[in-house]
Structures are given as C-alpha cells and as structure tokens.
Amino acid sequence: MILVIGAGVAGLAAARDLVAAGEEVRVLEARERIGGRILTARSDALRVPIELGAEFLHGEAKEVADIAREAGLLVCDVRGDRWRVDGARLTNVDDFWGDVETVLGKLRSDREPDRSFQEFLDTGPGGPRLARARALAREYVAGFHAADPALISERALADGGAPEDAAEERTARILDGYDTVPRWLARGLGDVIETGVVVHGIRWRRGSVIVDVVSRSNGASRRYDARAVVISVPLGVLIATGGEGAIRFDPEPRPHLAAAHKLAMGDARRVVLAFDSPIWEDVPKKRLPDGASIATMNFLHGDDPGFPVWWTMMPVRAPVLVGWAGGLRATAMIGASAEQVIERAVASLARSLGMTKRHIAGAVTAAWTYDWGSDRFARGAYSYSMVGGSDAAKTLSRAVEGTLFFAGEACDGGGRNGTVHGAIASGVRAAKQVVRTSGARRRR
Numbered sequence: 487m488i489l490v491i492g493a494g495v496a497g498l499a500a501a502r503d504l505v506a507a508g509e510e511v512r513v514l515e516a517r518e519r520i521g522g523r524i525l526t527a528r529s530d531a532l533r534v535p536i537e538l539g540a541e542f543l544h545g546e547a548k549e550v551a552d553i554a555r556e557a558g559l560l561v562c563d564v565r566g567d568r569w570r571v572d573g574a575r576l577t578n579v580d581d582f583w584g585d586v587e588t589v590l591g592k593l594r595s596d597r598e599p600d601r602s603f604q605e606f607l608d609t610g611p612g613g614p615r616l617a618r619a620r621a622l623a624r625e626y627v628a629g630f631h632a633a634d635p636a637l638i639s640e641r642a643l644a645d646g647g648a649p650e651d652a653a654e655e656r657t658a659r660i661l662d663g664y665d666t667v668p669r670w671l672a673r674g675l676g677d678v679i680e681t682g683v684v685v686h687g688i689r690w691r692r693g694s695v696i697v698d699v700v701s702r703s704n705g706a707s708r709r710y711d712a713r714a715v716v717i718s719v720p721l722g723v724l725i726a727t728g729g730e731g732a733i734r735f736d737p738e739p740r741p742h743l744a745a746a747h748k749l750a751m752g753d754a755r756r757v758v759l760a761f762d763s764p765i766w767e768d769v770p771k772k773r774l775p776d777g778a779s780i781a782t783m784n785f786l787h788g789d790d791p792g793f794p795v796w797w798t799m800m801p802v803r804a805p806v807l808v809g810w811a812g813g814l815r816a817t818a819m820i821g822a823s824a825e826q827v828i829e830r831a832v833a834s835l836a837r838s839l840g841m842t843k844r845h846i847a848g849a850v851t852a853a854w855t856y857d858w859g860s861d862r863f864a865r866g867a868y869s870y871s872m873v874g875g876s877d878a879a880k881t882l883s884r885a886v887e888g889t890l891f892f893a894g895e896a897c898d899g900g901g902r903n904g905t906v907h908g909a910i911a912s913g914v915r916a917a918k919q920v921v922r923t924s925g926a927r928r929r930r
C-alpha cells in the first residue's frame with residue numbers, strides 16, 4: 487500500500503500515476519473536498535467561474551495544458567491592455583514585462599552570499615533612470631510571488647522569478663473553471679480518495695510507515711500501514727508545529743524539514759467583485775489620456791496600500807473585477823472578516839479609478855473572498871525561497887530512504903513553485919520515485 491497525503495493537484499497527480507503503475511493506493515485528504523488551493527465558486531448570476539485560489543496558467547504550464555487538451559477544456563489567453571495608476575491619472579503600460587525585466591535581469595543566480603530582494607533594491611540597481619521600474623518590480627515581487635521583499639532570495643528570484651520570453655509571459659485561463667483540473671485528475675480514483683481525515687502523525691522506518699489520522703466528522707482515530715507515503719501537504723502545514731493539520735514525524739526527516747524551513751509561505755488575498763455593468767468604463771474622462779478608452783483593460787497596476795492590482799476577465803467581457811494583494815498587505819488581512827476585506831477592496835478600487843466609495847459599493851452586486859492564511863490546511867497562499875533557500879526545493883524533492891516522498895508546489899524549484907503546473911510536476915516526479923523503489927524491492 488502507498489499512502490498519499492493531500493488531494494490537491496500534486497497528490498492527485500501522484501495517485502493517478504501510482505494507480506496506473508499498478509500500486510495499491512489510498513489518498514488521505516483533510517477537507518471534505520478535493521482540489522486544495524484550487525477553489526472555484528459558481529453563481530447563477532454570473533456566466534464566468536469565480537476563482538478563489540488559482541486562476542491563471544502562467545507561461546506554457548505544460549502539465550495543465552496537457553490536461554486541458556485531454557479533458558477538452560476551454561483555455562483562453564488573456565488579451566487586452568495593461569494600465570497603471572499614475573497619481574490622479576491612468577496611463578497605458580506599453581511594456582510591463584520589459585520594465586520588470588530591466589530590474590530583475592540584474593539579479594544573479596550565483597550571488598554569494600545570497601541576499602534578499604530588498605537588499606538588492608537598496609543598492610539602487612540601474613540608478614535614478616530605473617527608479618520607476620524598481621518600484622514596479624517591487625510591487626511585482628510582492629504581488630506575484632506573494633513575498634516579503636525583505637525575505638525572498640535574490641538567487642531564487644534570478645532563477646525563474648520572471649518570464650524570460652514571450653511564451654513564458656503568456657497568461658491564460660480555463661473558462662470552465664480551474665476546479666475541472668483536479669476533477670479530471672481524480673477521475674477513476676473514486677474509492678481511492680478518503681476525505682475528511684486529518685493526518686497528524688507519521689511514524690516510519692525504511693520500507694514501513696504508520697500514518698495516524700483523525701476523522702473530522704466524529705473525531706475517531708485511525709491508523710494506516712503502508713510501505714511508503716507521498717506527503718503533498720502545503721509548506722505551511724509541513725512546517726507547522728501545532729494546531730489542526732500539523733504533522734508530527736517520528737523520526738524527523740531532518741535535512742528535509744531543515745530545507746522546508748528555508749522556504750516561506752507567502753500570503754495573497756483576492757476579492758472578486760461583480761457588477762451589473764463594467765464599472766471601470768465609468769472612469770472620469772479626465773483621468774485618461776485624450777480619446778483613450780479602458781474598455782479592453784486586462785490589468786490595472788498601482789501601489790494602493792490595500793489592493794494595488796486589479797484585473798478584468800478580458801478577453802471575456804464580463805462585469806467582474808478581481809482585486810489582488812500579495813505579501814505583507816495580504817498578511818495584514820489574515821483573520822479579518824470578509825466584510826472588512828471587501829470594504830477595503832472597494833475603497834482601493836475607488837481610489838484607483840477616481841470614483842467615490844459609495845458609487846462603487848452601490849454598484850457591487852456580489853462579492854467573494856477567501857482567507858487562505860486562516861485555513862488550517864493551507865496556512866498561506868504559496869511558497870517562496872528565503873535567503874539561502876534557493877536549493878531547498880531540490881532537497882525536498884529527494885526521497886527519504888525510499889519511504890517518504892515529498893510533493894506539492896513548494897517541492898518544485900526553478901520558478902515553478904507556487905503554481906499549479908509545478909505542483910502537478912512534483913506529484914508526477916514523486917510517483918516515479920515510488921515506482922522506482924517498488925521495482926528495486928521486487929528485484930531484491
């Protein structure tokens with residue numbers, strides 16, 4: 487028996503491949519649902535899915551694109567124009583990635599000793615000419631990587647921190663909703679997946695594991711015996727020392743847990759606002775360049791203290807705006823009520839578009855948000871490498887005595903951590919490692 491802990495895309499991909507290889511598999515999932523940090527809501531009033539976790543395919547995202555092709559899912563590239571809040575005006579951003587890259591291109595993956603992105607910025611790379619690009623790059627690192635610039639590693643960011651070519655800059659969505667991906671991975675796994683069981687202990691020696699679980703519905707304890715275990719819980723859970731979801735290892739896989747502590751769980755907060763009509767098109771004309779229209783806006787970047795980034799559903803024309811706050815801004819919102827967070831988002835949007843809060847609040851027909859930082863089975867949004875941690879994902883991806891195998895987005899380095907495709911790749915890799923050890927056992 488092989489146990490897989492977690493039914494996010496990493497665990498599901500591992501289970502799918504293990505079952506295909508003829509292994510007896512059981513997936514233990516704490517929540518009552520599969521998909522982990524992919525969480526799609528639907529509303530009768532809206533024709534687009536409401537993503538509360540992952541939304542985009544970043545770059546080629548081969549593992550997701552392959553599933554979309556097999557499953558016949560509709561994938562739609564993001565199109566439209568990027569805008570920026572520039573004081574009291576909105577200006578068109580001609581070359582967003584070019585600006586980010588002029589700064590991130592100066593990072594060194596061989597920096598010795600490693601330092602934080604903030605320390606790098608403090609040296610003023612590019613001089614006064616790049617002051618604006620540096621501010622944009624800082625917002626990008628905090629927002630996209632959900633990171634604290636004072637903690638994230640220069641070496642790790644240099645290695646895959648930003649897209650390097652047009653193919654990597656591509657951003658797309660699954661029009662059917664991202665939850666179709668875990669559902670596709672889980673097809674055929676039926677009885678293999680057990681939900682509502684929280685793993686709290688892993689006792690192991692080479693070739694033998696006892697996993698202790700507790701049922702969420704009735705508190706009953708149970709143990710499972712296995713030859714090996716794939717552990718695909720989020721980094722935040724892996725490094726947690728207490729509370730629901732935390733796992734005690736006996737003995738501790740020291741190098742792996744030490745590597746995990748060189749990574750951090752970043753925070754991100756999204757608010758989805760629905761309107762009767764595209765409210766951003768009501769922006770006062772004097773805010774825009776002469777004759778310009780923001781009807782085809784995709785992203786709006788700014789530096790608002792609440793929600794600095796907003797995006798539309800472009801190229802789909804839907805009256806929906808998503809507000810995004812990454813890094814410390816999001817950390818500050820952990821534990822706040824949904825009403826407080828939505829109110830904050832409305833205030834940010836009002837400042838960005840130069841409208842009154844009252845006008846925006848009155849136009850909102852529905853709003854959604856989700857607190858990943860307070861979720862015991864996520865404990866944050868996604869991982870990043872802290873200073874000195876650029877090789878940590880590689881360490882985590884190594885098998886422990888042919889018995890413990892780690893998977894999940896945090897185990898995939900090279901810029902693919904924090905993504906759905908990176909998580910799937912880590913599950914596929916873990917399954918291959920398990921199958922290899924099974925083969926070796928049979929040969930002995």
Ligand SMILES: Cc1cc2nc3c(=O)[nH]c(=O)nc-3n(C[C@H](O)[C@H](O)[C@H](O)COP(=O)(O)OP(=O)(O)OC[C@H]3O[C@@H](n4cnc5c(N)ncnc54)[C@H](O)[C@@H]3O)c2cc1C
Pocket residue numbers: 491492493494495496497514515516517520521522523524538539540541542543544683684685686718719720723730731732733754755756858862863864866867868893894895896903904905906907909
């Ligand atoms: C707000 C947000 C936006 C994002 N946007 C994007 C995006 O646009 N594009 C992109 O590619 N990625 C995005 N991501 C990241 C992406 O969602 C993740 O990288 C990916 O889904 C992680 O998959 P995983 O299988 O590694 O982990 P998870 O999906 O977290 O799965 C781990 C599973 O383990 C379970 N678990 C935890 N503890 C226990 C326990 N003790 N016992 C049993 N089960 C347990 C959890 O319930 C969960 O189901 C986003 C994430 C967030 C939060």
